Amino acid sequence: MELTNHEKLTLIKLAEMKRGDVRELVERTGLDQVAVMRALLGLKSKGLALLHEKGYRVVVPTDTARVYAEKGLPERRALALLVERGSARLSELSEVLSEDELKPIVGLLRKEGWANVRKDGELVLEVTEKGKAAVGTERPIEKALSLLVERGEVPLEEIQKLVPVKELKRRKIAEEDSKTERIVEITPEGEALVAKGIELREEVSTLTPELIKSGKWREVEFRRYNISAPVKAVHPGKKQPYRAFLDKIRRKLIEMGFIEMTVESLIETQFWNFDALFQPQNHPAREWTDTYRLKYPESGHLPDEALVERVKAAHERGIAGSRGWGYIWSPERAMLLMPRAHGTALSGRQLAKGVEIPGKYFTIQRVFRPDVLDRTHLIEFNQVDGFVVGEELNFRHLLGILKRFAVEIAGAKKVKFLPDYYPFTEPSVQMSAYHPELGWVEFGGAGIFREEMTRALGIDAPVIAWGIGIDRLAMFKLGIDDIRYLFSYNLKWLREAKLVW
Numbered sequence: 250m251e252l253t254n255h256e257k258l259t260l261i262k263l264a265e266m267k268r269g270d271v272r273e274l275v276e277r278t279g280l281d282q283v284a285v286m287r288a289l290l291g292l293k294s295k296g297l298a299l300l301h302e303k304g305y306r307v308v309v310p311t312d313t314a315r316v317y318a319e320k321g322l323p324e325r326r327a328l329a330l331l332v333e334r335g336s337a338r339l340s341e342l343s344e345v346l347s348e349d350e351l352k353p354i355v356g357l358l359r360k361e362g363w364a365n366v367r368k369d370g371e372l373v374l375e376v377t378e379k380g381k382a383a384v385g386t387e388r389p390i391e392k393a394l395s396l397l398v399e400r401g402e403v404p405l406e407e408i409q410k411l412v413p414v415k416e417l418k419r420r421k422i423a424e425e426d427s428k429t430e431r432i433v434e435i436t437p438e439g440e441a442l443v444a445k446g447i448e449l450r451e452e453v454s455t456l457t458p459e460l461i462k463s464g465k466w467r468e469v470e471f472r473r474y475n476i477s478a479p480v481k482a483v484h485p486g487k488k489q490p491y492r493a494f495l496d497k498i499r500r501k502l503i504e505m506g507f508i509e510m511t512v513e514s515l516i517e518t519q520f521w522n523f524d525a526l527f528q529p530q531n532h533p534a535r536e537w538t539d540t541y542r543l544k545y546p547e548s549g550h551l552p553d554e555a556l557v558e559r560v561k562a563a564h565e566r567g568i569a570g571s572r573g574w575g576y577i578w579s580p581e582r583a584m585l586l587m588p589r590a591h592g593t594a595l596s597g598r599q600l601a602k603g604v605e606i607p608g609k610y611f612t613i614q615r616v617f618r619p620d621v622l623d624r625t626h627l628i629e630f631n632q633v634d635g636f637v638v639g640e641e642l643n644f645r646h647l648l649g650i651l652k653r654f655a656v657e658i659a660g661a662k663k664v665k666f667l668p669d670y671y672p673f674t675e676p677s678v679q680m681s682a683y684h685p686e687l688g689w690v691e692f693g694g695a696g697i698f699r700e701e702m703t704r705a706l707g708i709d710a711p712v713i714a715w716g717i718g719i720d721r722l723a724m725f726k727l728g729i730d731d732i733r734y735l736f737s738y739n740l741k742w743l744r745e746a747k748l749v750w
Contacts, residue, residue, distance in 0.1 A: 596636050600707070609638075651664075661725055
């Protein structure tokens with residue numbers, strides 16, 4: 250039976266152990282763990298060794314746990330201060346607590362029954378009899394903390410007997426991890442082979458010029474390669490998954506004949522972000538609750554006077570048969586600067602600059618809106634905006650394009666359209682697609698640009714347009730249920746996420 254040098258050494262040391270943990274075998278052989286595992290799998294395939302693997306979960310301490318082990322849990326430090334003084338204002342607890350520890354402290358103390366709370370200008374905490382009696386006692390969470398810091402890792406079942414792991418994770422004291430226990434034992438066939446005697450010879454994996462010239466190649470043993478043996482995982486360089494997705498969307502649209510609209514700055518005047526799109530200056534979306542503003546510089550410049558006059562006329566008196574919005578348009582308001590709130594601003598710029606008729610245009614832009622950060626919403630996100638201009642276009646063409654986006658690009662199985670309203674399109678539509686985890690998710694809005702907008706920008710042909718949250722498209726394609734993961738620093742996800750189309 251032919252064995253590699255590593256297999257021979259591993260078998261000899263295993264015969265001394267009979268049975269034991271792979272880590273002990275690694276120490277005895279002096280080889281690294283990957284080499285020992287490769288040798289064991291070779292021995293197992295030859296019937297000379299048995300390898301038993303069992304997965305289990307462990308709990309490991311965080312840096313926060315080590316700080317708490319040294320200084321004490323926040324509620325313990327707060328209790329010590331309250332016992333010393335009898336009562337204390339919430340602000341006084343900052344003497345022993347950090348700003349982050351101060352926020353949940355009232356809830357922690359009340360949960361334990363260690364303090365009563367009253368309001369006297371600010372919150373005042375008074376120690377209770379139960380709080381005084383708790384001094385010097387050790388709670389289960391403190392036992393778990395000591396155990397974790399002392400041992401470094403503790404089996405999940407052992408910690409669960411003291412305190413629920415979700416409570417430790419909530420307080421950022423511990424994290425869960427997966428471990429694999431590997432026990433190896435020699436078979437009777439392996440013992441018999443070792444008893445016969447195994448000769449260890451120098452083994453090489455590469456035939457070098459020096460070996461040939463010296464003639465030493467006759468004395469060494471060449472290692473055979475087992476191409477089915479497991480090797481250490483290699484993580485080659487690749488594009489961030491979401492970045493790769495955006496690049497492929499861009500390439501797909503260009504292949505479909507779309508022309509990309511580009512701009513260097515993320516800052517826009519309200520003229521291009523709102524006014525040129527026939528959005529009135531008193532519209533609520535232009536207020537601070539829905540739109541960011543630039544603090545410095547506060548204002549930019551308007552484009553050429555003729556264009557500004559047409560836009561002003563559309564707002565005040567109306568064009569193309571419209572009565573407009575019926576207010577006095579303010580150039581000062583239009584000059585205010587802001588981080589771009591939607592990619593449609595670039596559509597307005599392109600239409601004013603001039604377009605081919607028929608023509609197709611798109612842009613992928615970073616946009617900014619005040620919002621509540623959660624699994625389907627971001628404050629800073631990407632949109633793919635575009636429009637098609639042509640003499641014979643209608644609403645059915647628009648619905649066809651939107652459905653193709655959702656089905657072919659995002660991989661959505663079910664799509665639905667709902668009536669909607671936007672100041673610059675009529676008719677308008679909202680598109681939603683079904684996500685298996687999140688249910689129906691809104692992708693974006695679309696419609697036919699109003700003539701009050703297109704005529705003011707110099708276009709006398711129907712224009713169908715859309716603005717789609719491409720981050721949500723990526724959620725479907727990459728199979729994730731939290732939009733924040735697109736910008737994650739999680740190395741495991743970044744390494745394992747597949748580059749998809």
